[in-house]
Amino acid sequence: MPPFTMTFSIDEQHDGKLLRQFLQENGISRTALTDIKFHGGALLIDGRPVTVRHVLRAGETLSVVFPPERTSDWMDPEEMPLHIVYEDDYILVVDKPAGLATIPSRHHPGGTLANGLLHHYRRQRLDSTVHIVTRLDRDTSGLVLVAKHRHVHHLLSTLQQKGKVARTYEAICHGVMVDDEGTIDAPIGRRGDSIIAREVREDGKPAVTHFRVLERLHGYTHVSLQLETGRTHQIRVHLAYVGHPLAGDDLYGGSREMIDRQALHSRQLSFFHPFARRWLTFAAPLPGDMAHLIETVRSSTTPT
Known part of the structure; x- marks a missing residue:
């Protein structure tokens, strides 16, 4: 599976702006930049590596390549029926039935929604762990918002606070x-x-x-x-x-x-x-x- 990548087309509004400032304005934190720098990610302008000191020019294409995400070695993928209401490259919305725990716990180490999602990811060859944005109690039914990458989780959590x-x-x-x-x-x-x-x-x-x-x-x-x-x-x-x-x-x-x-x-x-x-x-x-x-x-x- 290709690494998780965010792509931006630079327009006139951002011409002359430092890449560091542009990234911060688009929700990419200093912690994320450190992770990109030291753990196998990359910042690319038209396919060539740059640093955060790069001065953006209109017409350029910026690719933010995130490092491989550590998978959940403490949680086993389990095949189960999932009612997926919406899915794209970044986000899932699932209709969870009552009686299904959202994430593993001491009392429910397996058979949870997260185990089922992990199996779904493996079938997609998506190397990611499960990021639940809106958790529900075991016996509460209904819609759950899930991020497919930790950075997407960060963005959605920030939006949730707003x-x-x-x-x-x-x-x-x-x-x-x-x-x-x-x-x-x-x-x-x-x-x-x-x-x-x-x-x-x-x-x-x-x-x-x-x-x-x-x-x-x-x-x-x-x-x-x-x-x-x-x-x-x-x-x-x-x-x-x-x-x-x-x-x-x-x-x-x-x-x-x-x-x-x-x-x-x-x-x-x-x-x-x-x-x-x-x-x-x-x-x-x-x-x-x-x-x-x-x-x-x-x-x-x-x-x-």
Whole structure:
């Protein structure tokens, strides 16, 4: 597989500019430049090597060749069905089913989305490790954004910090929410000595969740949610905090009577593509278990 390469056509706007400045303006950090210099990468103008002190001229073609990426020798590729919603040379969007962990852990060392993606890469002869940009809990379904190279991961993470990666979730929570829409602004931290559970606490990290009611059902509410922050279990903790835990989320007070996992789905993903230079938006329909829950409680009794 050819090395990961970024190519730029130099126009009049950048004529006379130092290559170092141009690279910084295009998201290539000093750390990345050091990696390129000492680990087998290259900076090429019209195919010939140059340094960061090169003065750019309109009409030139710049190629930034990144060093080979170290592959994941601690993680085994595993063949599994993957619902790939979008793929190009830089980015993948995958619709993850509930019950599939995103990355390996002590409790789930294999059989994860990352293992499946690694197998997908090997079939493409792509020498890269798996870079998850938007991670989901094991029992949360929906869209996951994946970078195919560590530099792409860096660019997407930077865009995420600037609000240019947006996710919309849908959930089914216990109880009938009164307000049509609103914001939950409550800091989140670890619950006691637990390495898993979180809770709202004064010394926690800032966390903001916006919600909008989609439908009020008998004993439940179908709700749309957007995050300003990305704390662990944020939606689960915030909804439990306001008295409406997710259906199926027994860690935070929900009941598994109607569904055997938390009823939470990453419904829509929008992001600014750092290479196509435009916004892309993808959607994943509600999975069968959540759709069935809605239909079941909708047809039971009209809420009062």
